[in-house]
Amino acid sequence: MKTGTEVEASSTDLASLGLNAYESGVYLALLSRSGQGSTELAERAKVPRQRIYDVLRSLEAKGLCVARDTTPRTFFPTDPTTALPALSAKRAMELERERERTAAVALALAAQLGPLFQSGKGENDPLQYVEALADPARIAAQAIALASAAKHHVHSLIKRPLILSSEQNRRFLQVPLERGVHYRALYEREALDDPELREWMGTLSKKGQRIRVVHTLPVKMQVFDDEVALLSMQDPVGGPPSFTAVALRHRGAVALLNLAFERLWDEGTPYEDL
Structure with a gap:
């Protein structure tokens, strides 16, 4: 009992x-x-x-x-051994539909409210082009929104530990490719020993992501077109990994980061040659 x-x-x-x-x-x-x-x-x-x-x-x-x-x-x-798994599957489908509905609403609202935000921005804020994000949920939402909005190219520096969940990473990496965006990604060499990252590399290269591998990367970074960069910096203090992400909307700074990416890209080994 x-x-x-x-x-x-x-x-x-x-x-x-x-x-x-x-x-x-x-x-x-x-x-x-x-x-x-x-x-x-x-x-x-x-x-x-x-x-x-x-x-x-x-x-x-x-x-x-x-x-x-x-x-x-x-x-x-x-019988709970059959009823509960069936209920779980149904619940998962309902949650996924709700997630998709919420994401669609958020994107629609962002498109509607973006012009209002731009028109209301003050001229005297010297840091209006910098946004700091510490909450993992906000970092994930920002990363996925930026990836979904990219029009021409995405440049990524990918290294562990990862911030996004497996599902969030799947969306972040695949959505631009599904929309025909030119996507290049640099991984650290130790990613080849990580089953999850190695699987991503194999799957995404088949979907059109160009991948190269370097010995080490200085920071996590994603650059979207020539407009915005997302830098994720790990807290150097010991303990569980925590990150602060900075969204940078400054064309000059983004151009500089794209030049840094190109330098690292030139030094990388193509994934297909490994």
Whole structure:
């Protein structure tokens, strides 16, 4: 029999699959004893009687219970070894659709509000072309937005430790290629010993990314067209890696960084020759 702590942990885990507190409680009550009526379930799960039928209908829709038309109606749990993975897959699809919808809304709003921001910028701010980002979520959002907006070319210096998640990196690296943007990337030689980075290099080179390898890179950097650069600098203090990213919108400085990239590129070994 589960202890109170174990039941609480199960309820928390079920919440991550999209169940609310009432649904989690009723499902756990169903699992503990199969074939119960609505009144008994409401009492055991501490769900208000006026809510129990809505909760049971929701569990049926999620594939977590089935009902038999007895008198009174009786409810049975579905096997969690099959029901929960199916619910997880459905939840993942819903979250992905929501992510895509949110990203589309953000891009549309950015296009609408960008001119307003430009018109409202003061003439006396000497650092209006510099934006510092410390939060990983903001760094990821900025990187993906800049990659999505690139029109002509992207130049990248890629080295560990990585800031973005695997999914964020996939989008960051593939979106420009899918739009026909000329993409060159420099990796450190130790990337060849990293299974994840080695897989990226093989996959992305087939998609059109030109890749070269150098012994070492001074900093993480992405340059988008001749307009903006994103520099990611690791905190030198020990402990878990933390980064501050600087978005630089200054054509002269970006031109200088592009020249630095070209110098490193000339020194690199083409991936296909390795």
